[in-house]
Amino acid sequence: MSSAGGSPLSGAGSTTTEAVVVARDLTRTFGAGDTAVQALRGVSVDIEAGKLTAVMGPSGSGKSTLMHILAGLDKPTSGTVELAGTEITTLGDNDLTKLRRQHIGFIFQFFNLLPILDARENVLLPLTIAGEKPEDGWFDELIGQVGLGDRLKHRPAELSGGQQQRVAIARALVSRPTVVFADEPTGNLDSSTSGEILELLRKSVETYGQTTVMVTHDARAAAMADRILLLADGVIVRELPRSDAHEILMAIEELNRR
Amino acid sequence: MTRFALRGILGRKLRTVLTALAIVLGVAMVSGTFVLTDSIAKAFDAIFTEQYRGTDAVVTGKSAFVLTNNNTTAQPSFDESLLAKVRGLPDVRAALGGVAAQAHLIGKNGKAIVFGGAPNLGFSVDPSQPAFNSLSLVDGTWPKDSEVVVDRSTASKKHLHVGDTIGVQAQGPVVQFRISGLVKFGAVSTIGGATLAGFDLASAQSLFDKRGKLDDIRIAAKAGVSPGKLVAEVQEILPPETRVRSGSSQATSDAKDTNGFITFLQTFLLAFGGIALFVGSFVIANSLSITIAQRMREFATLRTLGASRRQVLASVIVEALVMGVVASLVGLFLGLALAKGLFKLFDVVGFTLPNNGLTFETRTIVVALAVGIVITLLASLRPAFRATRVPPIAAVREGAVLPPGRFARFRVVGAIATAALGFAGLLLGLFGHGLGTKGVLVLMGLGALLIFIGVALFASRLVRPLAVVANPVARWTVFILSVLAWPLFALPFWLLRFGAWGSSSTGKRALAFVGGAVLNPLLLVVALAMIVRKAATRWNPEWPAEFPGVLADHSATSIGSENSQRNPQRTASTAAALMIGLALVTLVATLAAGIIKPFEDAVNKIFTSDYAITAQNNFDPIPVSAARAAASTPGIDAIASVRGGDGRAFGSTIQVSAVDRSIGRVITIDWKNGSNTVFEALGANGAFVDDGYAKKHKLSVGSPIALLTPKGETLHLVLKGIFKPPTGGSPFGAVTISSSAFDAHYDQPQNLFSFVAMRGGVTDANTVALTNALKSFPNAKAATRDQFVKNQISFLKNILNILYVLLALSVVVSLFGIVNTLVLTVFERTREIGMLRAIGLTRRQTRQMIRHESVITALIGAVLGIILGLILGGLLTARVKEIVFVVPVTQLIVFTIASIFVGIVAAIFPARRAARLSPLEALHYE
Numbered sequence A: 001m002s003s004a005g006g007s008p009l010s011g012a013g014s015t016t017t018e019a020v021v022v023a024r025d026l027t028r029t030f031g032a033g034d035t036a037v038q039a040l041r042g043v044s045v046d047i048e049a050g051k052l053t054a055v056m057g058p059s060g061s062g063k064s065t066l067m068h069i070l071a072g073l074d075k076p077t078s079g080t081v082e083l084a085g086t087e088i089t090t091l092g093d094n095d096l097t098k099l100r101r102q103h104i105g106f107i108f109q110f111f112n113l114l115p116i117l118d119a120r121e122n123v124l125l126p127l128t129i130a131g132e133k134p135e136d137g138w139f140d141e142l143i144g145q146v147g148l149g150d151r152l153k154h155r156p157a158e159l160s161g162g163q164q165q166r167v168a169i170a171r172a173l174v175s176r177p178t179v180v181f182a183d184e185p186t187g188n189l190d191s192s193t194s195g196e197i198l199e200l201l202r203k204s205v206e207t208y209g210q211t212t213v214m215v216t217h218d219a220r221a222a223a224m225a226d227r228i229l230l231l232a233d234g235v236i237v238r239e240l241p242r243s244d245a246h247e248i249l250m251a252i253e254e255l256n257r258r
Numbered sequence B: 001m002t003r004f005a006l007r008g009i010l011g012r013k014l015r016t017v018l019t020a021l022a023i024v025l026g027v028a029m030v031s032g033t034f035v036l037t038d039s040i041a042k043a044f045d046a047i048f049t050e051q052y053r054g055t056d057a058v059v060t061g062k063s064a065f066v067l068t069n070n071n072t073t074a075q076p077s078f079d080e081s082l083l084a085k086v087r088g089l090p091d092v093r094a095a096l097g098g099v100a101a102q103a104h105l106i107g108k109n110g111k112a113i114v115f116g117g118a119p120n121l122g123f124s125v126d127p128s129q130p131a132f133n134s135l136s137l138v139d140g141t142w143p144k145d146s147e148v149v150v151d152r153s154t155a156s157k158k159h160l161h162v163g164d165t166i167g168v169q170a171q172g173p174v175v176q177f178r179i180s181g182l183v184k185f186g187a188v189s190t191i192g193g194a195t196l197a198g199f200d201l202a203s204a205q206s207l208f209d210k211r212g213k214l215d216d217i218r219i220a221a222k223a224g225v226s227p228g229k230l231v232a233e234v235q236e237i238l239p240p241e242t243r244v245r246s247g248s249s250q251a252t253s254d255a256k257d258t259n260g261f262i263t264f265l266q267t268f269l270l271a272f273g274g275i276a277l278f279v280g281s282f283v284i285a286n287s288l289s290i291t292i293a294q295r296m297r298e299f300a301t302l303r304t305l306g307a308s309r310r311q312v313l314a315s316v317i318v319e320a321l322v323m324g325v326v327a328s329l330v331g332l333f334l335g336l337a338l339a340k341g342l343f344k345l346f347d348v349v350g351f352t353l354p355n356n357g358l359t360f361e362t363r364t365i366v367v368a369l370a371v372g373i374v375i376t377l378l379a380s381l382r383p384a385f386r387a388t389r390v391p392p393i394a395a396v397r398e399g400a401v402l403p404p405g406r407f408a409r410f411r412v413v414g415a416i417a418t419a420a421l422g423f424a425g426l427l428l429g430l431f432g433h434g435l436g437t438k439g440v441l442v443l444m445g446l447g448a449l450l451i452f453i454g455v456a457l458f459a460s461r462l463v464r465p466l467a468v469v470a471n472p473v474a475r476w477t478v479f480i481l482s483v484l485a486w487p488l489f490a491l492p493f494w495l496l497r498f499g500a501w502g503s504s505s506t507g508k509r510a511l512a513f514v515g516g517a518v519l520n521p522l523l524l525v526v527a528l529a530m531i532v533r534k535a536a537t538r539w540n541p542e543w544p545a546e547f548p549g550v551l552a553d554h555s556a557t558s559i560g561s562e563n564s565q566r567n568p569q570r571t572a573s574t575a576a577a578l579m580i581g582l583a584l585v586t587l588v589a590t591l592a593a594g595i596i597k598p599f600e601d602a603v604n605k606i607f608t609s610d611y612a613i614t615a616q617n618n619f620d621p622i623p624v625s626a627a628r629a630a631a632s633t634p635g636i637d638a639i640a641s642v643r644g645g646d647g648r649a650f651g652s653t654i655q656v657s658a659v660d661r662s663i664g665r666v667i668t669i670d671w672k673n674g675s676n677t678v679f680e681a682l683g684a685n686g687a688f689v690d691d692g693y694a695k696k697h698k699l700s701v702g703s704p705i706a707l708l709t710p711k712g713e714t715l716h717l718v719l720k721g722i723f724k725p726p727t728g729g730s731p732f733g734a735v736t737i738s739s740s741a742f743d744a745h746y747d748q749p750q751n752l753f754s755f756v757a758m759r760g761g762v763t764d765a766n767t768v769a770l771t772n773a774l775k776s777f778p779n780a781k782a783a784t785r786d787q788f789v790k791n792q793i794s795f796l797k798n799i800l801n802i803l804y805v806l807l808a809l810s811v812v813v814s815l816f817g818i819v820n821t822l823v824l825t826v827f828e829r830t831r832e833i834g835m836l837r838a839i840g841l842t843r844r845q846t847r848q849m850i851r852h853e854s855v856i857t858a859l860i861g862a863v864l865g866i867i868l869g870l871i872l873g874g875l876l877t878a879r880v881k882e883i884v885f886v887v888p889v890t891q892l893i894v895f896t897i898a899s900i901f902v903g904i905v906a907a908i909f910p911a912r913r914a915a916r917l918s919p920l921e922a923l924h925y926e
């Protein structure tokens, strides 16, 4: 079992680091009546600052749904989410927008870069939208980190998948958000490229203390995480501390057998 | 964010250009109209100013009331003795008397020289007083007795030279003159198609039947005398039927009619520009909606990155704004070219407009840009607001659909309410009381606008049923058209390409190439261009290509038909643009048919004799002496004429007509009170009116009518009869008197028509005899009843054709709309088309699929438009009693086929794009 002990899987209060996202009793039902699908059935979780949290689970277990709700993209049917001290489930569109600018970064499976902008403009987009300028040196450092130096003038269509995801990562980090959400960031990449991208994410957590939540199917990816949440049928069934790929696979096996 | 909007435009060039075209055309029409009318106005201004050069005051005849401008009645002339009195005034330095009237120059072919509807001006010139002379000699000398000067542009167009003899017809038969010189009018580069004929005063007076009379006296003041003082001084000695004005105010007064005409022309053309812009706004709204649906993921991503709804709204609006600005600028300058082209075009058709250089007013720039930009912005509002409703989560959801707008569920209700409001406005305009002409037109225009919007909003509900009906129609018409076009297009194109690239013996290929070139030489150019392109670039034309067939591919057209129903909203909006143009074209055709039919009936009913004599242009009045000449035709049974002029009775200016005693022998009318004996009994003070006029003024036989003539005399008439005109009207004005009474009280009486009965009726011999009798009146012509009807209608037909051409502009705009929708659709379905291609859809099938969708869309627009046009036509004809409701079946069939053509043409480019997608590339596309 996890280091946090048997009681609340969230492990609230049992760690010294503060939680930047606090979710309580989340449920989410899609549709109504006969066709209603319960994607989440009561999830409570704390996302700790400066850590990389991985969310794993079988297909359809509610990983994406959970992430969307934590990030304020979707609203829970019941339950609460506090992000950076603000209750977000009741926020209006304008406040949510402000919250996103300040506290949230996204990395998508399909990169979601703007095809008409070059790499540099794509990276700077969140700041441009917020009407801000990058801090001195931060942009260059970031570009150095993600290794895009010579590709800044290229449009997404002229970049490989891995390069595109590097742009997307830089874009997520450029505003130094409180938390970065990534839904299967390597889901669309081959395995060696995946490795590089995961290294990059890991590095951002270590170097900048960037809190990151990542949904993944890949045990190798989860092995990079400080903490792994296992989801099944809309509930968190288990939580692992930093583990290697083998341990993670075993845990998943065990789940499947149940 | 603004920067991204700009990038968006640059990143989607084709879409932007296609969308912007819709605005470009409308704005071009607006700016072209302004440039054209301003230029004409300026030219006229120059003419009228030049006219009174060196003139401080002008004395003219004064009619008792303001005359209408249908040119049957001129200002009365006055006695020339006034000139001497004016000259005797202390402050008058010089004074010159002159006469002016219509004077037709007779060309070498014996026909009157007329350029379009431009006037034929005759006047006296006096070279001894050059200060008053706005003409200058370019060749020869000023005219003496039996001589004439003509303007050099007429001379050069008709190859007239100094020393030639030329006939001139004015108030009497043709008189021969020697051309003594050629003149030009001041500094004006062209005075339009007007012909000028200048004579010495005595010749002019006799030619115009104004012996001893003058039409104007131009006066120059002594140094230091103000025009105001001069006018006051002249005023003292004026007889009552004359007036004096300063030179500049006379110029302004002369310009009033032309200014009225120019204002009308301007409003008229602007209306069509407005229609094109209205249609354009549909196209823009639709294109933007589609683009936004396609860019949903992009907007959602922006939202996840922290973009607010406002920013999304702004980015779409800025994009539209930039597009609107650029399109309006392009349209503005295209309008300049359009105006230039129109001047040339009018010149080519012989209707030369006065031209003194193009005028580009600040107002033109401001209005054209403002209108284009505002319309673009308005059209972008709905799509922009929809874009703000894209939720951030759409960034991660595959195949998310744009959430319906806040008011989506009110759409049907809203559509019906809008259309109902439109009909209410229209009906109020048509049947309401006490609205001015302007009010009626505004109400009707707004009503029609709302109806169009309402129907367009509702149309998405009609797409499915209409598409089902349109499907076989589209298939069959396209098949028939393909069969017709096959030998001229498909076959020669294939032959040419076979000749160029086919793998066969050189002889066969040469034969094919020549065959193709012979069948359609135009395609030869295309083929040569393709050959050059293939040789010069790495471009690879499609070859071998299937031998062209005509049969529609059933599976391809089925997919096309389904596709047209896939997004009813989109199909409906696209079709709606075409619907507007078609509704208006149908309306025009319906009204024309509704006017022509009763007119023909009326002519057939009234005109029961053999020939009618009218002016060459069918509507100008002709000298009374022409009828006198015709009366001497051998074999004539009866001839009687109808004269026309202005008059005033019961407080309003009316058209007065006059008939000969024997008119009853050549025409037939239905009497309500009285009989044909009324014609003979009119005498010096008898009159008859139609039943409508009688009812309006509560007249019955025996009622008195006080008729004021332009000369200021009041005729005390007694009503002798009341007749019932047919629906299509009669040749008579409101009040008709005897021609003897008319001639006694109207100067220079002129006939509108003369009707002739011949022994033996219409025969070749009679026609020749009558034409011979009219030989010395080249401006008059004899026509049989059928010819007469045709001639009278030809004017209407010309107007009709002009309307069609102007409405075609909005149809072209809607054609771009279809192209745009199809291009965007092909773009959106790239993957799908690639998949279809991968599983075996041929290029030809792909093209047919797209074309079929296009034709169905066009047909939906056509059907909706025609129905709407008929409804509007029905309402209008119900209101105006002179117009009956006639369904112009032939025209409607033509319009439908034209719409199918629009569909086919619109599909050419998008279908090619779709067909050229390689399956691999298409599947790769993201």
Ligand SMILES: Nc1ncnc2c1ncn2[C@@H]1O[C@H](COP(=O)(O)OP(=O)(O)OP(=O)(O)O)[C@@H](O)[C@H]1O
Pocket: A030, A031, A037, A038, A039, A057, A058, A059, A060, A061, A062, A063, A064, A065, A066
């Ligand atoms: N918009 C939606 N409408 C209806 N049902 C939904 C919607 N989104 C998710 N679901 C359902 O909710 C459940 C959880 O979906 P979710 O996308 O969170 O799964 P997941 O764990 O991310 O799966 P995967 O690993 O395949 O991405 C699934 O049963 C899914 O069908």
Ligand SMILES: [Mg+2]
Pocket: A063, A064, A065
């Ligand atoms: Mg998922």
